[in-house]
Amino acid sequence: MTTDTSLAEICTVKREDIPETVTEEYSDAERDELKSRIKQLLKEQNAVMVAHYYTDPDLQLIADATVGYVSDSLDMARFGSESEADTLVVCGVKFMGETAKILNPEKRILMPDLNADCSLDIGCPIDAFSEFCDQHPDRTVVVYANTSAAVKARSDWVVTSGSALDIINHLQAKGQKFIWAPDKYLGDYIQKQTGADMLLWQGACIVHEEFKGIELAELKKQHPDAKVLVHPESPASVIELADVVSSTTGIIKAAKELDAKEFIVATDKGIFHKMQEAAPDKIFIEAPTSGKGATCISCGHCPWMAMNSLRKVVECLETGSGEIHIDPELGKRARVPIQRLLDFAKVHNQQVLMSSDA
Numbered sequence: 001m002t003t004d005t006s007l008a009e010i011c012t013v014k015r016e017d018i019p020e021t022v023t024e025e026y027s028d029a030e031r032d033e034l035k036s037r038i039k040q041l042l043k044e045q046n047a048v049m050v051a052h053y054y055t056d057p058d059l060q061l062i063a064d065a066t067v068g069y070v071s072d073s074l075d076m077a078r079f080g081s082e083s084e085a086d087t088l089v090v091c092g093v094k095f096m097g098e099t100a101k102i103l104n105p106e107k108r109i110l111m112p113d114l115n116a117d118c119s120l121d122i123g124c125p126i127d128a129f130s131e132f133c134d135q136h137p138d139r140t141v142v143v144y145a146n147t148s149a150a151v152k153a154r155s156d157w158v159v160t161s162g163s164a165l166d167i168i169n170h171l172q173a174k175g176q177k178f179i180w181a182p183d184k185y186l187g188d189y190i191q192k193q194t195g196a197d198m199l200l201w202q203g204a205c206i207v208h209e210e211f212k213g214i215e216l217a218e219l220k221k222q223h224p225d226a227k228v229l230v231h232p233e234s235p236a237s238v239i240e241l242a243d244v245v246s247s248t249t250g251i252i253k254a255a256k257e258l259d260a261k262e263f264i265v266a267t268d269k270g271i272f273h274k275m276q277e278a279a280p281d282k283i284f285i286e287a288p289t290s291g292k293g294a295t296c297i298s299c300g301h302c303p304w305m306a307m308n309s310l311r312k313v314v315e316c317l318e319t320g321s322g323e324i325h326i327d328p329e330l331g332k333r334a335r336v337p338i339q340r341l342l343d344f345a346k347v348h349n350q351q352v353l354m355s356s357d358a
């Protein structure tokens with residue numbers, strides 16, 4: 001299992017397992033009706049909606065317009081802990097619903113579509129990962145948020161793209177060596193920044209992996225004054241051209257604060273809604289996913305995030321479908337490494353930004 005070839009095979013999501021990106025179309029009247037119905041159901045059920053930046057702008061607007069929240073994944077789960085709602089409707093992908101349940105075991109967690117997965121989560125199956133960890137018992141196991149509850153439960157630390165550098169630096173100073181999972185690009189970036197001894201699991205986000213360095217360099221020539229904002233799940237050739245490498249929340253902040261008119265953005269294009277809201281006078285350009293070697297599996301938009309829709313939110317609230325269940329014992333074990341992250345963030349007065357946080 002531990003040869004490079006077999007590890008790469010385990011981590012690679014098959015083309016046939018990646019759904020088509022489908023966006024549901026509605027007339028204005030249908031959209032308005034669905035939105036009112038969602039608001040009514042949320043109120044009746046003492047429920048709140050939390051939505052990820054990569055989901056449909058309509059869902060983000062409803063979360064903002066009710067007492068919900070739009071953010072990245074751990075922040076979504078933490079918001080749920082602070083809310084007095086009985087039910088959280090998590091618009092995002094499955095690991096986000098699971099994290100919400102781990103942190104809020106007493107609440108009902110609903111998701112519009114339980115098939116909304118993530119290539120990083122799929123590419124890190126617990127049995128293979130656990131075997132890999134068993135082979136390196138001297139290493140601290142650090143996993144990114146985009147993993148199943150079982151993988152989190154097997155880890156020592158859960159980190160986010162906003163906290164990974166500080167946590168790895170902190171642990172490295174104590175002489176620790178690491179297993180890093182699941183994203184190989186983010187792991188490579190952290191390794192280069194910290195010089196830490198890290199064994200990298202070989203997973204990848206199918207959205208960020210498609211951004212192209214050569215084509216981005218060409219696009220930069222056409223927009224010489226544009227700043228380039230890149231999520232660290234992107235390949236090294238793209239990260240090298242970045243003015244800012246950051247989590248989704250960090251990217252939105254940079255768009256607002258940097259003194260530039262134009263930005264080229266290498267992350268899921270669902271984020272453009274919040275970026276435009278944060279900086280209405282600025283221009284945002286999608287980083288290229290086409291060009292040499294292009295596959296356009298995602299074309300810059302996560303097919304699993306796209307499974308969240310207004311109609312499915314109504315359905316899950318009306319029928320109770322899409323409820324997340326986690327074995328309580330597993331949930332308790334998975335909470336330990338997440339709690340380490342939360343405690344670390346508190347002690348270091350650090351905002352936990354859970355990209356991908358995708």
Ligand code: SF4
Pocket residue numbers: 054093117118119120146205206207208268302303304305356357358
């Ligand atoms: S965009 Fe996020 S949810 Fe979609 S595959 Fe990439 S990391 Fe997973």
